[in-house]
Amino acid sequence: MKKILDFREKKNLIKIIKLIIFSFIGISLYYILPLFTKYLIDDIISTNSIKELKIWLFLGSGFSVFLHLYIFYFLKYQWDKIPLYFSVKLKKIILEKIFKIKKYNYKDFDKGQLLNYLISDSGTYANVMITYLGTLTIGILRVITGYIILFIINPILSLISAIFIPLYVFSMGINKKKLEQYSKLERIKADEFITNANKNIEGKIHINLYQKEKYFEKIFEKKLEEWRNIRLKYSYWYNFGKEVPMFVNTLSSFIIMSIGAYYVISQKMTLGSLIMFSQYLSMLFEPLSQITQAIVEKQSNKGILNRINNFYNYNEEKKLVLENGNKDNIIEIKDCTIYTENKEKLLEIEDFIINKSNGLYIIKGKNGSGKTTILNLLTQIASPEIIKKNKKNSTFYFSKEFIESCSYLYNPVYLFEGDVKTNIIFNNTEDPQYLKEIISMLNINNLDKKINFQNLNISLGEKQKIHLARVLYFSKDKNILLLDEPLSNLDYKTKENIKDYLGKLKEEKIILVVSHENLFDDIANKIYNIIDNKILEERKEVIE
Numbered sequence: 001m002k003k004i005l006d007f008r009e010k011k012n013l014i015k016i017i018k019l020i021i022f023s024f025i026g027i028s029l030y031y032i033l034p035l036f037t038k039y040l041i042d043d044i045i046s047t048n049s050i051k052e053l054k055i056w057l058f059l060g061s062g063f064s065v066f067l068h069l070y071i072f073y074f075l076k077y078q079w080d081k082i083p084l085y086f087s088v089k090l091k092k093i094i095l096e097k098i099f100k101i102k103k104y105n106y107k108d109f110d111k112g113q114l115l116n117y118l119i120s121d122s123g124t125y126a127n128v129m130i131t132y133l134g135t136l137t138i139g140i141l142r143v144i145t146g147y148i149i150l151f152i153i154n155p156i157l158s159l160i161s162a163i164f165i166p167l168y169v170f171s172m173g174i175n176k177k178k179l180e181q182y183s184k185l186e187r188i189k190a191d192e193f194i195t196n197a198n199k200n201i202e203g204k205i206h207i208n209l210y211q212k213e214k215y216f217e218k219i220f221e222k223k224l225e226e227w228r229n230i231r232l233k234y235s236y237w238y239n240f241g242k243e244v245p246m247f248v249n250t251l252s253s254f255i256i257m258s259i260g261a262y263y264v265i266s267q268k269m270t271l272g273s274l275i276m277f278s279q280y281l282s283m284l285f286e287p288l289s290q291i292t293q294a295i296v297e298k299q300s301n302k303g304i305l306n307r308i309n310n311f312y313n314y315n316e317e318k319k320l321v322l323e324n325g326n327k328d329n330i331i332e333i334k335d336c337t338i339y340t341e342n343k344e345k346l347l348e349i350e351d352f353i354i355n356k357s358n359g360l361y362i363i364k365g366k367n368g369s370g371k372t373t374i375l376n377l378l379t380q381i382a383s384p385e386i387i388k389k390n391k392k393n394s395t396f397y398f399s400k401e402f403i404e405s406c407s408y409l410y411n412p413v414y415l416f417e418g419d420v421k422t423n424i425i426f427n428n429t430e431d432p433q434y435l436k437e438i439i440s441m442l443n444i445n446n447l448d449k450k451i452n453f454q455n456l457n458i459s460l461g462e463k464q465k466i467h468l469a470r471v472l473y474f475s476k477d478k479n480i481l482l483l484d485e486p487l488s489n490l491d492y493k494t495k496e497n498i499k500d501y502l503g504k505l506k507e508e509k510i511i512l513v514v515s516h517e518n519l520f521d522d523i524a525n526k527i528y529n530i531i532d533n534k535i536l537e538e539r540k541e542v543i544e
């Protein structure tokens, strides 16, 4: 499985190595501090030199300033900065991945889960990985250095200290399984909670209107409670896992210091050396617990690490096969049955062919008869799995040109936060003349108006017009236009304008319209009607 953050990549590797080097230098500076203590106790105090004490104070203060400036910038700040850099990088990769999911597979994803990937999991992933790699390396380097220093001060005491190292190693894996289990579960519950929170935020106005707050609050509280319960279990095992090495640390310090005190009493060691030894000892135990914590942290976030990597490696299995059809046709469906996703029979198509001749083609039929499903199948929004072929030579074909050259008025209307103009053209290089043509045909005269996140400050008809303008603007260089209920909520004058516009546009493009209205009947080249689950051609003659 490919890892979403690849540290073999040169740029990533350099960043992490830099972090490790800076950190190690910073931590090494701490090793100088116990030397100051020993010098004060064993040398200055014994010689009663006030002059040397003054120099000691001056050097010590200067060293403190330098040490903490270094620690602040090269250690603390960098340890925030670099994981943040990686977390931003991951967020970008995840969004790209979301955009790449095939349209017909997108419905299989949970919204809360995707939001969590983007908002929370990516940050945790970056933090855990950097902490793991960085802390582990620095920790190991510090343990080796610290141990060498201890050995130089007192070989026997240092050997006794080493006995406790296996205890640390043991404590690392003590609750591995529990942590993995709860970290995975915790994420699932967090996804459910986010999905529900999102529904409440989006549906607030409707909830208020029907005075159903209590109903939704109850569901929300249930989700919140489920998440909290799992989070508590996770927290229990996480903290337990972190405390065991701390216990080893405290216990071993007591034992080693008692032995050290015995050496001082029996005059085998000076007091200064014992204090220095204890300071270096804490400097050995600190990285040891750091190593343990890095491992616990990784174990406790395994749920997140795995699911982010799984998402990154997600492979779409369902493939849309473009079958061989007559290359003169743009759409060729013969002897196929279309089912709903619930496996109910929706539509039988014996013969539905649209050739490459420009023109306006209309599909009619009662609600739920399958009109939109046809457009969704052609644009790969609906899964091809719902198509069943009835005969050996059945075809469900649409040309490659169709996918590449089609613009679709897809429902429901979706407007983004921003002004009307941006909602029509996004960041496209503006074509003022073409835009003007469309907006004047659709009677849009509020290009600067800001649309809010709920699209509440825009009327239904205005929304439809902006959506239509967007589709028409982006269909300029495309040959095929699919319009699903283009006339919804529009006033009479605008409908008439659209009819005139399409009447001309059909000479340049293939236009497929799904509509309950009869307004376009007299300019249509062909009209199809869905009756009793069958699509039938109502009229064949081309009207000029």
Ligand SMILES: Nc1ncnc2c1ncn2[C@@H]1O[C@H](COP(=O)(O)OP(=O)(O)OP(=O)(O)O)[C@@H](O)[C@H]1O
Pocket: 340, 341, 342, 346, 365, 366, 367, 368, 369, 370, 371, 372, 373, 374
């Ligand atoms: N994504 C989906 N998942 C499950 N079932 C679906 C899905 N899309 C459509 N259907 C089913 O297919 C049927 C046909 O839906 P479709 O939107 O194609 O109808 P339509 O003819 O466009 O209706 P309307 O005139 O009301 O817009 C629906 O009744 C629904 O049961």
